[in-house]
Amino acid sequence: MLVVPGPGLDNGHVDQALPLLELTGATVLFGADAAIDNVDFRMFPGEVHSLMGENGAGKSTLIKAITGVLPLNAGTLTLAGEPMHLHSPIDALHAGISTVYQEIELLPNLTVAENISLGREPRRLGMIDSKAMRRQAHAVLSELGLHIDPASLLASHSVAVQQLVAIARAISADLRVLVLDEPTSSLDVDEVAELFRVIRELKQRGVAILFVSHFLDQVYEICDRVTVLRDGKLVGEYLTRELLRIDLVHKMLGHKEAELKERHRTTTSDTDEQPLLSARDVTIVPGIRDASVDLFEGSVLGVAGLLGAGRTELARAITGIDRLHAGVLLIGDKEQHFSNPRKALAKGIAYSSENRRTEGIVAELSVLENIALAVQADRGIWRRMKPARQRELAASWVEALGIRPADLDRPAGTLSGGNQQKVLLARLLALAPRLLVLDEPTRGIDIGAKVEIQNLVGELSENGLSVVFISAELEEVLRVSDRVAVLRDGRIVETLPSADMTVDSVLALVARPNQDEARA
């Protein structure tokens, strides 16, 4: 598809209002590579603007450029017509640009009120006026519909509440531009609605809001305007109401084929074929009770359920990460006792954790070292792989999985989320496992990378690998899997071929009230 760079609006639609914030010809270099290259970007007062693009498109870099974290190597930033030179986040804050970051938390060891006002505490005679501070915090929090004790420690609240506190911190400044980087990833439906109410209120006040999210529905619900980036370059700026979703996805992915390859489903797994691994009544308290599953060669088992239903616990139970309190794992007819992940790996059972950063990637090590890690561990320290062999192995996986940038010596932590996930997959696949358990492999990564990973899962299973695919997104589970196990409150309620299921039917299973409760 041919894409014309530059703003995609015709002049007839341009609002009379001048942009509040405008980037012109913005370029940020990482070494010799341009993370964003000659990008124009503007935000209007009272508008919600979305920044869309795949991982590695330059969204985070652009955000960092307008919030003073990264300096511009070329181009200009103007705020209400005034040229700005932001050298630090505090400069941006003083200019009225506030940011809520996706992964950077607040400070759990301080109180809610302190987290909100840190760096601009009300003072009297040089002392922090804690009463005024609490009062201000209380006012902002009730504006957000959050009724918590401002004097309580942040650590005593749930992640969702902490997220709202972060937003409270951002809006309590003299706010002109608010940047929300994936603000909804840890919120449930009600909390998202609450957040949107606040966003609309801020719109009324003339604040320019940048809303970055992977959830297309949310983008379409709340955003007026969308700017699309690809590979560090501007694709265009559009009004959301004039841009069809399918067009948006095409613009984000560019020439690449976004559609999922139709794959042949092995629906007949319930024949007398011998399962690769069977779990019988496995129980780990608390988390999972009496769960039984059969995993077949060349077949994908999807696991669906709400957060806390026992998805991860099931994965950890069958991969030997956690010890079973009851039940057995069978390979063939033989009972298995995996006292640690290493023993499970020896049987060809590999687990990829949902916590990519903490339990997966070693951010400081290079892509090469990350991929070679598991193979080397498997060989033991006395049989060291030759560096050339390691490089060959890593390079072949980088190519096979399309890891970008294809630079083996780059620290893995500098890759985008989707590419980190692929590095993890490469590490496990290098072990030639027979069963691969993927816990939320597509969480927090872009639609393009998501599709690639989904396709990859399909290819792997066609090559005879047994895959367990866990995801919070039901569409994805249904699309990728041959069979789906639906979890509720730590129990498997049903295991059905995915061809017989729809999102609605899974939702009905997930949400069905417990029969005991229903009777009582």
Added chain:
Amino acid sequence: MTTLETAPANTRTSFASRYHTFMSRHGSLMPTFAAVAILLVIFAGAQIKFGNFITPGNISALLLDNAALLIMAVGMTFVIITAGIDLSVGSVMAFTGIWLAQMLQSGVNAAFAIPIMLVGGALVGLLIGLLVQYFDVQPFIASLAGLFLARGLAYIVSTRSIRVEDPTVLWLQSARIHIGQFYITPTGILALLVVAVGAFVMQFTRFGRTIYAIGGNEQSARLMGLNIARTKIAVYVISGFCAALSGLVLTAYSGAGYPRNGIGWELDAIAAVVIGGTLLMGGRGYVLGSMVGVLVFGTIQTVISFMGAEQSWTRIIVGLLLLLFIVVQRAIVARAERRR
């Protein structure tokens, strides 16, 4: 039946909710309360055993004997709450102490000599702070370098002890202000003043809250726009300054400067800070807690000398206490992580 049951249940929940509110606000005070409890238990136990332990003389001597360590521990608290560590303080105390004695011996007026040695201590702290902040050296390594540097400087000043005869310095120790049967020396007042200023700065100033923020999560604190560089350097300067101040107090206390003073004191100070409820991982802790920690340390020492036992027992007991506190801290942190 149901109404009868709900009434008492309500009062129970209100107590529970009040407990909950308290814990959600002041949960991090618990280790410090534990230290206070231990201090009281030791006092009570010693009083029961010896009968003459809790006397005005003893209590007054406790502060006098531990004034130098107390001042050092306050500086250390600042550093540890940023999740740093300062191993140089024992050496800095020795260096500034012997330097002071040497300056006084060669006829420098105390009014000049004291500020000079205090600035000297602060400069060692500044050096460590710069290494940590701008050269990205681990605090452990940077302050270890500071430890060797200051110890070496102490030996360069003099390899033998130098007596101090300056009346001003000696007055700091010998003057006794009597309050009833209790007494306090200028050194004791100095130590309490340092505690008060330290606690005030930590609790009520922006600088103090930034210190806690850095200990909580340095990266977040930076993105919140706090001035990390200035604050981190400042805590090491404060620690170096406090170490020099304790050098002054110790010189007054012993009436001499000695280059081998304070070997291992940095570890005593760290132990006192940790026993007082400050988390070694940073972000939580109180200057007043460190004072309690120093008093626990000092009281154990006094009890052991009362028993006429070998002083090495102090170390063993303090070591055990430290172990206990670190395990308790781990448990608290683990609980907080589980709740996420």
